[in-house]
Amino acid sequence: MSRPLVSSPLAGNSSATHTQTTAQRVIPRRNPAFTSSRALRPFPSIAQSIQPSAGNKKAVKIIEAPKNQKTMFMLDLTQAEFSRQDVN
Template identity: 55%
Template sequence: MSASRPAVSSPLAGPSSTSSGSASTRMTPQRTYSFPPSRALRPFPTISSAGTAPKKPVKMIQPPANQRETFVLNLTQAEFSRQQ
């Protein structure tokens, strides 16, 4: 007793003994896209000219020498959340 395979409409399924071969000759419709094809976003003009400007120093968070236990960060919310 042999189990029959179900008919699969995927082109990746391979040839089947029950299909009449119409799946391999079927034409796929051409897609029409709503948006034009994307293009590369880089290099931005600001990035290409950024190599000539000196870099800003990185702020390091370090406690004062006289207060190792507690200290106040002198940063705004924007400075604190910025990741570079």
């Protein structure tokens, strides 16, 4: 008894037709209509808090990739976690 032809990536490569369709698969490419990502900049509402004052010596950390690094990174944060402010 022969096995039925299954079109699943989890099925074995037992049939020759499955191997041929896998070899002809087109790799998707990024749409050039989308612009590339920009570095994160401070929002206007917190811009004044970045400037160090005489009484406040604690530095504000800004997430920004190095200028010579042309990669992307993903923040695995919810909106609530991203907007959380630490209170001393």
